[in-house]
Amino acid sequence: MDELQTRILTVIERNSRVDSGELAVRLGVSEEEINSALLEMEEEGIICGYHTMIDWDRTGVEKVTALIEVRVTPQRGKGFDEIAERIYQYPEVDSVYLLSGGYDLMVILAGRSLKEVSGFVAQKLSTLDTVISTATHFILKKYKDHGTIMEKKPEDPREIVTA
Amino acid sequence: MNNPGSSDNKNSVLSDKALGLAPSGIRKFFDIVSEMKDAISLGVGEPDFDTPWHIREEGIYSLERGRTFYTSNSGLKELRVEIAEYMKRSIGVSYEPLKETLITVGGSEAIDLMFRAMINAGDEVIIPQPSYVSYLPCAVLADAVPVIVPLSAEHDFRLTPQELENAVTDRTKILVLPYPNNPTGAIMEKSDLEAIADIIIKNDIYVLSDEIYCELTYSGRHVSIAQLPGMKERTVVVNGFSKAYAMTGWRLGYACGPEWLIAQMTKIHQYAIMCAPTTSQYAAVEALKNGDDDVAMMRESYNERRRFVLDRLRKMGLPCFEPLGAFYVFPCISEFGMSSEEFATTLLKEEKVAIVPGTAFGDCGEGYLRISYAYSIKALKKALDRLEEFVGRLRNKE
Numbered sequence: 001m002d003e004l005q006t007r008i009l010t011v012i013e014r015n016s017r018v019d020s021g022e023l024a025v026r027l028g029v030s031e032e033e034i035n036s037a038l039l040e041m042e043e044e045g046i047i048c049g050y051h052t053m054i055d056w057d058r059t060g061v062e063k064v065t066a067l068i069e070v071r072v073t074p075q076r077g078k079g080f081d082e083i084a085e086r087i088y089q090y091p092e093v094d095s096v097y098l099l100s101g102g103y104d105l106m107v108i109l110a111g112r113s114l115k116e117v118s119g120f121v122a123q124k125l126s127t128l129d130t131v132i133s134t135a136t137h138f139i140l141k142k143y144k145d146h147g148t149i150m151e152k153k154p155e156d157p158r159e160i161v162t163a
Numbered sequence: 164m165n166n167p168g169s170s171d172n173k174n175s176v177l178s179d180k181a182l183g184l185a186p187s188g189i190r191k192f193f194d195i196v197s198e199m200k201d202a203i204s205l206g207v208g209e210p211d212f213d214t215p216w217h218i219r220e221e222g223i224y225s226l227e228r229g230r231t232f233y234t235s236n237s238g239l240k241e242l243r244v245e246i247a248e249y250m251k252r253s254i255g256v257s258y259e260p261l262k263e264t265l266i267t268v269g270g271s272e273a274i275d276l277m278f279r280a281m282i283n284a285g286d287e288v289i290i291p292q293p294s295y296v297s298y299l300p301c302a303v304l305a306d307a308v309p310v311i312v313p314l315s316a317e318h319d320f321r322l323t324p325q326e327l328e329n330a331v332t333d334r335t336k337i338l339v340l341p342y343p344n345n346p347t348g349a350i351m352e353k354s355d356l357e358a359i360a361d362i363i364i365k366n367d368i369y370v371l372s373d374e375i376y377c378e379l380t381y382s383g384r385h386v387s388i389a390q391l392p393g394m395k396e397r398t399v400v401v402n403g404f405s406k407a408y409a410m411t412g413w414r415l416g417y418a419c420g421p422e423w424l425i426a427q428m429t430k431i432h433q434y435a436i437m438c439a440p441t442t443s444q445y446a447a448v449e450a451l452k453n454g455d456d457d458v459a460m461m462r463e464s465y466n467e468r469r470r471f472v473l474d475r476l477r478k479m480g481l482p483c484f485e486p487l488g489a490f491y492v493f494p495c496i497s498e499f500g501m502s503s504e505e506f507a508t509t510l511l512k513e514e515k516v517a518i519v520p521g522t523a524f525g526d527c528g529e530g531y532l533r534i535s536y537a538y539s540i541k542a543l544k545k546a547l548d549r550l551e552e553f554v555g556r557l558r559n560k561e
Contacts, residue, residue: 156542
């Protein structure tokens with residue numbers, strides 16, 4: 001991982017739509033260097049995608065997100081990997097993390113309604129053999145996500161011209 | 164009955180010195196801009212970042228703990244110790260925290276204090292221009308005779324030994340060294356400073372080195388003239404928190420210099436100001452202790468914007484030397500046969516973009532504009548698109 005790669009990632013983590021020409025100017029290198037660094041990082045799986053951050057609350061589309069704490073029994077020889085895989089195969093599961101602390105897996109789930117999410121937990125997740133218990137938390141409001149504050153920034157508070 | 168609204172008949176009771184000061188060119192332009200409702204601006208001289216939260220938090224915490232009293236006149240001991248450590252690690256110069264540092268209300272106060280502590284009527288202060296708007300009026304208020312050195316694009320707006328030599332007389336007392344420079348973005352490299360140090364020492368001149376933008380350099384670390392042999396004892400380094408830590412509104416700066424001079428500056432400061440804002444001083448301790456990463460992040464971000472703006476201006480065909488410091492670009496617009504002010508005013512009227520004319524920073528800024536890049540890339544794009552339109556239209560007319 002070289003310095004240029006880190007600098008590229010710092011920019012596109014915030015705005016993946018910056019084109020390589022602009023990246024080249026901003027970082028003071030050639031466009032070819034940018035393109036080959038991007039390609040390399042895509043191939044190595046460092047760049048996993050160019051997603052868009054959406055505040056669904058502003059769209060009127062019904063969407064609920066739940067954080068589910070899951071305690072499981074690890075399996076001999078496989079640890080947590082197999083159970084994690086069984087969970088992340090469901091398309092409605094957005095993220096799965098293995099954590100240290102009071103529970104084992106954090107499953108983030110997006111659904112159309114509370115009913116849909118609780119249905120998933122009751123019928124799919126809790127019924128897995130190795131799952132000991134679950135605790136479901138629904139997100140009521142997102143204040144900040146992926147380093148972005150959801151509330152709209154007020155206009156530039158500075159005086160328009162200063163010395 | 165006197166008419167309080169009219170200033171004409173009051174001139175006889177006002178000080179000639181105050182009346183004699185020309186209104187700031189920035190102020191004049193500001194008045195024009197503020198009439199334009201939806202203008203977008205590349206005209207500010209301050210960062211667009213918020214003060215990092217951990218620094219603001221320390222300010223808030225100091226209020227919660229009831230730290231709402233004066234500090235000592237010179238400033239919090241803890242802060243002065245941190246400043247001395249910062250000077251050591253940034254420019255490698257050692258200052259005795261309790262004897263050679265003074266906390267001021269912004270760097271601007273330190274400028275005023277040094278003049279007032281050193282000038283006798285008729286002493287000359289050499290001021291290279293284009294530069295920050297305060298040096299000249301502060302020198303005049305201290306009864307100095309300002310000697311302007313017009314800098315040239317030919318030398319990347321650096322002060323050359325020849326230019327300095329030509330300005331020196333036997334009344335020269337202080338040289339103002341405003342680098343990294345507002346408005347040009349110029350810097351002085353070590354070799355440039357070495358080339359003028361001999362002249363300074365030979366003529367027994369003192370230096371006001373305004374290093375408020377010292378953290379914002381883009382071709383290696385800033386070099387201070389105080390680092391050079393024989394210079395620390397004749398230099399006051401003025402610095403502050405406004406630019407490096409995005410803390411303009413906190414009004415906090417400092418001066419580092421010889422004990423005998425700091426002592427006199429402190430006396431004037433004590434009568435005029437008492438002490439710098441206490442809340443700001445507590446926040447500043449946190450800035451110096453844990454703010455290096457913030458500074459690095461902001462520097463990198465400014466650098467991206469600097470390259471971006473420079474590239475756009477050059478593609479527009481506007482001649483522009485590469486600025487290596489501060490957050491300004493200083494393109495030349497003399498090809499259009501308009502004065503800087505005329506250009507800026509027309510641009511404002513036709514494209515609703517506010518850019519400060521170079522003449523706001525001295526007559527030799529004629530033919531130039533100061534573009535600030537303390538804006539988001541998105542805002543810069545929008546403003547530069549409009550500038551490009553405008554420039555294209557002017558060229559088509561010709």
